[in-house]
Amino acid sequence: MSFFLETLVGGVLAGVMYALVAIGFVLIYKASGVFNFAQGSMVLCAALTFVTLTEKGLPFWLAGLVTLAIMVTLAVAVERVVLRPLVNRSQVTLFMATLGLSYIIEGGSQFLMDARVHELDLGIADLPVALGPIQVSSFDLVAAASAGALVLGLALFFERTRVGKSLRAVADDPQAALSVGIRLPALWAAVWAVAGFVALVAGLLWGARQGVQFSLTFVVLKALPVLIIGGFTSITGAIAGGLIVGAGDALAEIYLGPLLGGSVSTWFAYGLAVAFLLVRPAGLFGERPIERV
Amino acid sequence: MTRLARTMRIVALAALLGTGTVATAPAGDAARQYFPLPTFRVGAYASSGIPVWAGTIDYLRYINEVEGGINGVKLFWDECETEWAVEKGVECYERVKGGRDGSPVPLFLPHGDPVSKALTEKSVADKIPLVTTGYGRTEAIDGRVFPYSFTVLFSFWSEASSAINYIAEQVGGKDRLKGLKIATVYHDSPYGKETQIPLDLLAKTYGFENIQIAVPHPGNDQSAQWARIRQIKPDWVFLRGWGVMTPVAIKTAAKTGFPVDHIIGGIWSGSEEDVRPAGSVGKGYRAITPFPAGQDFEILKKIKAAIVDKGLSDLKDPKSFGSVYYNSGVIEAIIAVEAIRTAQGRFGRKPIDGAQGQWGLEHLVLDEPRLKALGAEGLVQPLRLSVKDHEGGGAGKVLQWDGTQWAAVSHGWVKSDRDLLLPRIYERAAAYAREKGITPRGEETAEAIAR
Known part of the structure; x- marks a missing residue:
């Protein structure tokens, strides 16, 4: 029983890491209805910028602030150069634009900094900690706490700030929001900046776990089923989806893997996502579109 | 710059x-x-x-x-x-x-x-x-x-055989391989699976238990695989990774309490780029390679x-x-x-x-x-x-990471059991x-x- 619990808890904590990436997708989707394919590249860009600055001798906090400033600048640039000219275009057009953007950010990050693998030490031990009969990683606990703090912060941002309220209005009804004077370009820049901050947090935690390298962009592959399960429009859904995918992957790998020849986690989360699409297309917490006919 | x-x-x-x-x-x-x-x-x-x-x-x-x-x-x-x-x-x-x-x-x-x-x-x-x-x-x-x-x-077959021969050296001879549990954690790809046949043959020859655990590409989360390792409790792990899989394996091994110095990386899990991102927990990790640093x-x-x-x-x-x-x-x-x-x-x-x-x-x-x-x-x-032998060597050196660089720890080149493997290869x-x-x-x- 303790082995089952340990696997479950380990999977749940791994799922939190995926949820961190998924939150970035949700933010942009909520504000603009665009699936931002470049979110993984933003994770790489943020982590690579941060680690390059710390390697150049900047203290941790200053490197974090400078990276955040760069991510905000990137967000504003994306809004001006890519999104603004494409206002009123179809969602597929915007999606394709983010697809192109992802290659530019990936290539540009590696070109301007470098393609080496960097070690990122956040000073958080990644060692086993006994919690009763089970062992968990101290790093995973910190990651879970970070995700919790991030969700709380974003909830406050959306509930209490003017920008947050405007975002919710745009998400609910863009035309109505525009008619009452909400400026869409400024909002898009703001939400991309927040997504950049989320990418920084995710990039730091994933970078500390696996090194800062190109493969950080692969993390988004697991964020996709997380979004489908949780719902594209809900931060709570991203967290719930992450936990389900993490736990499901771990348990399937342990209990189904030996029966099916291993590597179950390659497809398990996607299988689960397809099942959700069939049964609950909007995901667990996603908004179900209401259409009058 | x-x-x-x-x-x-x-x-x-x-x-x-x-x-x-x-x-x-x-x-x-x-x-x-x-x-x-x-x-x-x-x-x-x-x-x-x-x-x-x-x-x-x-x-x-x-x-x-x-x-x-x-x-x-x-x-x-x-x-x-x-x-x-x-x-x-x-x-x-x-x-x-x-x-x-x-x-x-x-x-x-x-x-x-x-x-x-x-x-x-x-x-x-x-x-x-x-x-x-x-x-x-x-x-x-x-x-x-x-x-x-x-x-x-x-070749990958020689890599597997040399790794087993190195483990034999560590435990006091090939006769002491009998009864050992050796788990291969491999990249789930044709490259990763290439050592399954020779390891099966070597396990039958020397009597060790051959456990195979696949890691899906790219391998940036291995909590389930290493939970299995923790459950099985192997004596040694042979790690055949590629790219991000290796540092994540080392880190996950450490967080699940598996001794990193009992992991032997394969050729493509044995570079500085593989072990440096793992940080201090990578100290003691070993790898077998034909490319000594x-x-x-x-x-x-x-x-x-x-x-x-x-x-x-x-x-x-x-x-x-x-x-x-x-x-x-x-x-x-x-x-x-x-x-x-x-x-x-x-x-x-x-x-x-x-x-x-x-x-x-x-x-x-x-x-x-x-x-x-x-x-x-x-x-x-x-x-x-020669025409019959496009490999020619079939040996590797074992390196160990001291936290900053590799040091050779094997006695020269560790040879593979080519006499055992070649007939099967032919x-x-x-x-x-x-x-x-x-x-x-x-x-x-x-x-x-x-x-």
């Missing part, structure tokens, strides 16, 4: 994007030997490609600058960016296979297990030898069936003096000089240059084509005196290739020949073709 250097990089990139290749020599000189390089300097595996190709290019430059070429025939090369992708690798091969400026292609370094397999049949049709050092199809050791594939140095080898000292210190190196990060990947590039270039030199001994001091390159490879002898003369003693294992090659309708050639046929 200076503004000038950055500007130069931008110009270089623009050239790369514009043409797809970067040339290093003036055109129209057929007295020079063409040597195409399918590099990968961008994309997911750029961090390994950059030092590998720097090692290769630095050695080729050394041959040109210090030795005046191979018997006076200077080398020139161009790069074709593959991003380590199969389709781009094949495209690069197609682009360069006809040679350049009248100079033929003596051999091709595919630098990727998947692309080397994709090119197996094309290389036979085009008569261009594929030299795959530390990767590639194991059955290609049998050159009677695979005339143009050269799994030189250390270090700057103390004679040839490395010569390259440093003649190329690196004179600002001629392709290496942008000086810390990578003498790294596993840099040295692998040097080793690969040494083998290629010596094969061309051997072919020149038979066909004359001129640019060599693929069929002649094949002859050179199949008659390549890098014994201790020759390695000493090259300054590669201890860096390259003694090799003797059986598999024969089965391949039957399946593809290939008539295996003999030693005499090979010589006749060369004539």
Whole structure:
């Protein structure tokens, strides 16, 4: 029983890491209805910028602030150069634009900094900690706490700030929001900046776990089923989806893997996502579109 | 980095994007030997490609600058960016296979297990030898069936066998392997699965329990796999990763409490780029490799003096000089240059084509005196290739990470059980020949073709 619990808890904590990436997708989707394919590249860009600055001798906090400033600048640039000219275009057009953007950010990050693998030490031990009969990683606990703090912060941002309220209005009804004077370009820049901050947090935690390298962009592959399960429009859904995918992957790998020849986690989360699409297309917490006919 | 250097990089990139290749020599000189390089300097595996190709290019430059070429025939090369992708690798091969400026292609370094397999049949049709050092199809050791594939140095089967032999050394002999639990945590790909058959054979021979655990690509979350390890409690783990899989495995092993010094990484889990991101928990991790790290080898000292210190190196990060990947590039270039030199001994001091390159490879002898003369003693294992043996060596050194660098911890080269493995390899090659309708050639046929 303790082995089952340990696997479950380990999977749940791994799922939190995926949820961190998924939150970035949700933010942009909520504000603009665009699936931002470049979110993984933003994770790489943020982590690579941060680690390059710390390697150049900047203290941790200053490197974090400078990276955040760069991510905000990137967000504003994306809004001006890519999104603004494409206002009123179809969602597929915007999606394709983010697809192109992802290659530019990936290539540009590696070109301007470098393609080496960097070690990122956040000073958080990644060692086993006994919690009763089970062992968990101290790093995973910190990651879970970070995700919790991030969700709380974003909830406050959306509930209490003017920008947050405007975002919710745009998400609910863009035309109505525009008619009452909400400026869409400024909002898009703001939400991309927040997504950049989320990418920084995710990039730091994933970078500390696996090194800062190109493969950080692969993390988004697991964020996709997380979004489908949780719902594209809900931060709570991203967290719930992450936990389900993490736990499901771990348990399937342990209990189904030996029966099916291993590597179950390659497809398990996607299988689960397809099942959700069939049964609950909007995901667990996603908004179900209401259409009058 | 200076503004000038950055500007130069931008110009270089623009050239790369514009043409797809970067040339290093003036055109129209057929007295020079063409040597195409399918590099990968961008994309997911750029961090390994950059030092590998720097090692290769630095050695080729050394041959040109210090030795005046191979018997006076200077080398020139161009790069074709593959991003380590199969389709781009094949495209690069197609682009360069006809040679350049009248100079033929003596051999091709595919630098990727998947692309080397994709090119197996094309290389036979085009008569261009594929030299795959530390990767590639194991059955290609049998050159009677695979005339143009050269799994030189250390095949995956030899890698597995040497790792087991090293474990035997650690536990006090092969008879003590009986009853041990040895888990292989492998990248779930044809490359990762390549050691399953030899490990099964070795387990039956020596009596250890052979446990296989797959990690799906890319391997950036392995909590489930290492939970299984914690449940099984193996005595040793043989880690056959690629890319991000290795540092994540080391970190996950540490967080689940598995002793990192009881993990032996395979060839592609044994570079600085693999272990450095794991941080302090990587201390004690071991890996078996045909590419020993270090700057103390004679040839490395010569390259440093003649190329690196004179600002001629392709290496942008000086810390990578003498790294596993840099040295692998040097080793690969040494083998290629010596094969061309051997072919020149038979066909004359001129640019060599693929069929002649094949002859050179199949008659390549890098014994201790020759390695000493090259300054590669201890860096390259003694090799003797033939039609029946495209591997030649079959041994690796075990390195251990001390937190900042690798140190060799094995007593010289750890040999594989080639006598046990070769009959099975020949059986598999024969089965391949039957399946593809290939008539295996003999030693005499090979010589006749060369004539």
